[in-house]
Amino acid sequence: MRRIAIVGAGHAGLQLALGLRDAGYAVTLLAARTPRQVREGRVTSTQLMFGPALEIERAAGLALWDEDAPVMPGFEMTYWDPDGQPDVPEARFTAPFDDEVRSVDQRVKLARWLELFEERGGRVEYGEAGPDDVGALARSHDLTLLATGHGGLSSLLGRDARQTRFDRPQRALACFYVHGAAHEDTDPVSEDARITGVPPVGEVVVMRALTVSGDCDIVFLSGKWGREYDCWDDRPDVADGWRRALGLLRRYAPWEYERFRHAEPTDAGAALYGSVTPVVRHPVAAVGGGRHVLGIADAVAVHDPITAQGSNNAARAAARYLEAVLERGELPFCEEWMRETFDAYWEGARHTHAFTDLMLTEPEPEHVSRIMAASFAHPEVARRFTNGYADPASYRDWLIDPKGAEEYLARFGA
């Protein structure tokens, strides 16, 4: 039986570990935390997932929350100038999602997947792995994968300077999971997922989700450095952080303040503060003795969460890598195979990276501003922009490419 080691029991590591286990491989998974520690720990993401990635989980038999996790019917985008007319948005559109969109708290999902892996005979070693452990695993397994997310060990995979645009985080991030928000049910399309952007300051994103204690709302603040949403360096406890977030909503997204003013954090781990440096790394690292390890998902390419893509990528990467392992049969998992496996995944994922880098660019490129302006004026553009999140490769020819954007806008006389 072929032996495969996976370091990191996050989204990609667990999905792949379960797939390999089901296919009869002997899988060793290194997990930093037990299911209980994950469930009782801090939130780690907003993990909004779109139709194609949810379908991958379903096909793998891992969509265990289809009955419980709310489906968001659509999306509202508002631009606002708080120094302009009081409480009047500058621009707003709503657009339906063409496919299902959900968010299941990673604490719920990954804790259960880890239990499932053990129930199905997978071997888990608990604790933080170090570089020496990775080398030892590579020597004792046919294939070793680094699925360590954007954490420290992923730096074993060197930075790919050609594909990496930023050398520091672009946003200050904070998110809160809360119960008790007011749901007005006036427009079902905009009821569950909204963004309010105040261009110089940042965005507030709100969405429905399933958490450890049932349905909740997530409020996610993505702040430009040195501006008002960049105020979390002291890492307040959940209650203080939420009070501070409400103060910001009151000033910068007053309609959200009205909905959330009576809401309370769901639990003691319901706040996340941090930042992400977007980076693309080389997918393969030599670890001595002629052995190599292969990175997957965030371990290789990390995006800022502004475009809500990392979990979707993790699902795609795990599915693609599983397919490649199965196709390989008894042949060795050599360095060349590792590179080809990553390249096949990157063929699609590079568009996601390009899209995210584009949305972080300051000042906003002119063609992006014009597409956004057209979204506010033309429902067809708003719908196309909204649904592109499900597969950012679809943005390639009309949003990522300035010339394509011009041609598309010409259809609207814009």
Ligand SMILES: Cc1cc2nc3c(=O)[nH]c(=O)nc-3n(C[C@H](O)[C@H](O)[C@H](O)COP(=O)(O)OP(=O)(O)OC[C@H]3O[C@@H](n4cnc5c(N)ncnc54)[C@H](O)[C@@H]3O)c2cc1C
């Ligand atoms: C604030 C925020 C909001 C986000 N919102 C969204 C969103 O709405 N939609 C979306 O698609 N994505 C979103 N993401 C991104 C998404 O959460 C990640 O991209 C996704 O979880 C990546 O999966 P992964 O398996 O690569 O890494 P992870 O899920 O991060 O898993 C890595 C695992 O490796 C483990 N690990 C790390 N180092 C070691 C070690 N030395 N030894 C053992 N284990 C180790 C960690 O404990 C973790 O379990 C968001 C991220 C953030 C920070």
